[in-house]
Amino acid sequence: MISYVTSELAIEIRGLTKRFGSTYAVAGIDLDVPAGSFFGLVGPNGAGKTTTLSMATGLLVPDAGTVRIGGADMWADPVAAKRRIGVLPEGLRLFERLTGAEMLSYTGRLRGLPGAEVDTRATELLKVLDLAGAAGKLVADYSTGMRKKITLAAAMLHSPRVLLLDEPMEAVDPVSARVISDVLRRYTAGGGTVVLSSHVMALVEQLCDTVAVMAGGRIAAAGAVADVRGEHAHLEDAFLHLVGAPAADEGELAWLRSSSD
Amino acid sequence: MVALFVRLKLSLLRNRFRQGPAAIGQLIGSSITVAFLAAMIVLVLFAARFAGSPAVATDVLSILQIFQLLGWAVSPLLAFGVDETLDPRRFALLPLTHGTLVRGLFAAALIGVFPIGNAIVLAGGAVAVANPWWTLVLSVPAAAIQLLMCVGLSRAMAATMAGLLRSRRGRDLAVVLGILVVLLPQGLNILVSGAAGGRVDPVNLLTGAANSLRWLPPGALAHVASDAGAGRWGLVALDLLVGLVAVVCCLRSGGAVRWRGRWYVRMPPPRCGRTVGARCPGWLSGWSPVRWA
Numbered sequence: 001m002i003s004y005v006t007s008e009l010a011i012e013i014r015g016l017t018k019r020f021g022s023t024y025a026v027a028g029i030d031l032d033v034p035a036g037s038f039f040g041l042v043g044p045n046g047a048g049k050t051t052t053l054s055m056a057t058g059l060l061v062p063d064a065g066t067v068r069i070g071g072a073d074m075w076a077d078p079v080a081a082k083r084r085i086g087v088l089p090e091g092l093r094l095f096e097r098l099t100g101a102e103m104l105s106y107t108g109r110l111r112g113l114p115g116a117e118v119d120t121r122a123t124e125l126l127k128v129l130d131l132a133g134a135a136g137k138l139v140a141d142y143s144t145g146m147r148k149k150i151t152l153a154a155a156m157l158h159s160p161r162v163l164l165l166d167e168p169m170e171a172v173d174p175v176s177a178r179v180i181s182d183v184l185r186r187y188t189a190g191g192g193t194v195v196l197s198s199h200v201m202a203l204v205e206q207l208c209d210t211v212a213v214m215a216g217g218r219i220a221a222a223g224a225v226a227d228v229r230g231e232h233a234h235l236e237d238a239f240l241h242l243v244g245a246p247a248a249d250e251g252e253l254a255w256l257r258s259s260s261d
Numbered sequence: 262m263v264a265l266f267v268r269l270k271l272s273l274l275r276n277r278f279r280q281g282p283a284a285i286g287q288l289i290g291s292s293i294t295v296a297f298l299a300a301m302i303v304l305v306l307f308a309a310r311f312a313g314s315p316a317v318a319t320d321v322l323s324i325l326q327i328f329q330l331l332g333w334a335v336s337p338l339l340a341f342g343v344d345e346t347l348d349p350r351r352f353a354l355l356p357l358t359h360g361t362l363v364r365g366l367f368a369a370a371l372i373g374v375f376p377i378g379n380a381i382v383l384a385g386g387a388v389a390v391a392n393p394w395w396t397l398v399l400s401v402p403a404a405a406i407q408l409l410m411c412v413g414l415s416r417a418m419a420a421t422m423a424g425l426l427r428s429r430r431g432r433d434l435a436v437v438l439g440i441l442v443v444l445l446p447q448g449l450n451i452l453v454s455g456a457a458g459g460r461v462d463p464v465n466l467l468t469g470a471a472n473s474l475r476w477l478p479p480g481a482l483a484h485v486a487s488d489a490g491a492g493r494w495g496l497v498a499l500d501l502l503v504g505l506v507a508v509v510c511c512l513r514s515g516g517a518v519r520w521r522g523r524w525y526v527r528m529p530p531p532r533c534g535r536t537v538g539a540r541c542p543g544w545l546s547g548w549s550p551v552r553w554a
Contacts, residue, residue, distance in 0.1 A: 057354065058353065058354070059353055059354070078356070079356045079357070079358055080356070081356075082354065082355065082356035083356040087354050089354070093350065093351055094351075095269075095273065095351065097273045097276045097277065097280070098269075098272060098273065098276065099276070102272055102276075106265070106268075106269050106272070107355070109265050110262075110265060110352070110355050110357065111355060111356065112356075138276060138279060138280070140280070
């Protein structure tokens, strides 16, 4: 287990386990996310990042273990826990037949915020995320980047303590990616906690102050980015060292060298 | 909160007009079809009442309401991709209690072309079985209970099958079941006419079927007016009780499967390992129950 000197924890995960058939997707992990941190959860494909985030956000029942969000147990008191988080899930399931503005309006009201407050915040978020022009368009007609941004807006609308983002920059153009990272930086500067999963090490190194490396359903390393990086030049090198990247065998793929015409 | 779900459903319906001529045409087409079918069924009920007798109308309504309930039970199989408010998992990230979600989704399900068409048919049925006319005071609430039961059962089925209908194999299965449901009345027709050999009076057949199904909730609700007209108040109370208990049962299970003392909705695991060759859990065998209380 990794312990920090900080007094407050945004997320406290203990013994979290999920098994699909005979494969452990998440094999009993312990993880502490300090409040106010920009936390990166990294790992190769199939490491268990999405499964961990799904269990932490109440989308998937763990086989064992607990997840506490600011002290509220996600599975014992889901209403309290879900009030404290905003989520950008993988595989976005949106109301395709609502406009962007309507989606924010209903999300905020369903979260129990006063209507006038929802509308003010929604207008502001749409402007900051560069979606004001598309506010009246149906979500079905949005591009991938726009869908990520509108979901991020919906996740931030109730000003949650913690944002959990699954691959927020995947399939997003550089302009939208810059907008998203700026918004996230402003959010953490204001005291919010961000947890994002990614397999793009450069992005994590650039944005995050704390990082956990997952491999094979376990936490391989966790701590401040500098500590995890250690003597390596880049986080990616440390990551490949931790995950154990296979070295290419000279004999393999020999046929690639000979042209067939 | 319930009003919010209703407004959400109205927004979703209204926005269909913005999705181009095909969506508008589909909406107008289904409205006309539903209105026409509803008018035809009301005509049949009125014919049974005025050309036959209130008793015949009661039998026709009994059978009709049973088929109506069956239709609603399988409707999620056919309409799941169309109606976004049917899927409780779209609300999974929101801090809603189980009760709020069930009530909200229930209210939203009452809005739409099909529920309104069904309400018209049931209103016609309530008029057709009212004899004397003051029994309308009871037959109209009975019709309302029938509609609530239909929507409630449909919601319970939708929630139970939410995970199934998200998967490709589940949708294939749904198509097969849908075809079976469409073929069912024809099969019944062949079976009945074959067994009867043309020697059975259709009215007798109807009465026999209606009598044997009289205490199913739809049958009981169809008999409220005739029991009241004959002064059998004990039976009226029992009829209404059967209907109400059925509605409560649907509402209680309406949206979740109770399992290990917690409320769950079935859901496939998150997209499994994107690594080429990674072992994927089967969509059907590998379901993980998801709690969304």
